[in-house]
Amino acid sequence: MVVSAASEVVRRSHPLAADVGDTQVLLDIEQGLYFGLNAIASSIWRRLEQPVRVDALCRALEADYAADAGRLEADVLAFLAQLEAQNLIDVRG
Template structure:
């Protein structure tokens, strides 16, 4: 399903997680791959434990981080698209 500001996102699988330095690493055992998250990505990942709309996620991040709004939107979308491509999230609506 294409991502839009109205899409609702939630974590799909529950991979193993561990912190290595500043990187949060996920291991998806079923699919057999590692996924590394930097600090911001890992903050987003935490928020995805419960369903959230993309629009609300972006608002939240804009409140927490300095940065050009359009750029934050673009980066959130790009990151979510990666998670979706790796089957790590469900997208609906």
């Protein structure tokens, strides 16, 4: 499924997460893979604990990071697409 601003996303329960300094590391035991997330990606991952619409997620991030709305949405959509490709999130809508 293609992630869009109208999609609702939520993280899956199977990856284990641990904070390592300013980054967060995800370990997906099912796939035998690990992922390192920078500070902004870690912030997004934490916000995906509960289902959230992508447009609402972007608005919250804009407030926190004072980022350009168009650029931020494009970056968030690209990151969410990567998470979905690795089977780390569920996407609805």
